[in-house]
Amino acid sequence: xxxxxxxxxxxxxxxIVEKISHWLNFDNSPMLGxxxxxxPLWDLKGRETKLKDIWSANTYTIVEFxxxx
Numbered sequence: 001x002x003x004x005x006x007x008x009x010x011x012x013x014x015x016i017v018e019k020i021s022h023w024l025n026f027d028n029s030p031m032l033g034x035x036x037x038x039x040p041l042w043d044l045k046g047r048e049t050k051l052k053d054i055w056s057a058n059t060y061t062i063v064e065f066x067x068x069x
Contacts, residue, residue, distance in 0.1 A: 001009075012019040030036050038052045041063070054061050
């Protein structure tokens with residue numbers, strides 16, 4: 001899938017199961033209390049960090065992906 005195709009699929013025009021279900025992958029997500037895998041993150045100024053660096057500096061960490069409509 002090309003980047004353009006992925007963007008088109010992500011920017012769906014209505015919030016229905018058929019258009020969002022392929023983005024859900026709960027079976028492969030860490031269970032509550034398990035550590036999530038480490039991965040790079042960027043802040044709003046474009047600076048890169050790692051999830052593990054944020055965990056070590058904070059008691060609780062919330063990472064949001066996607067958008068609110």
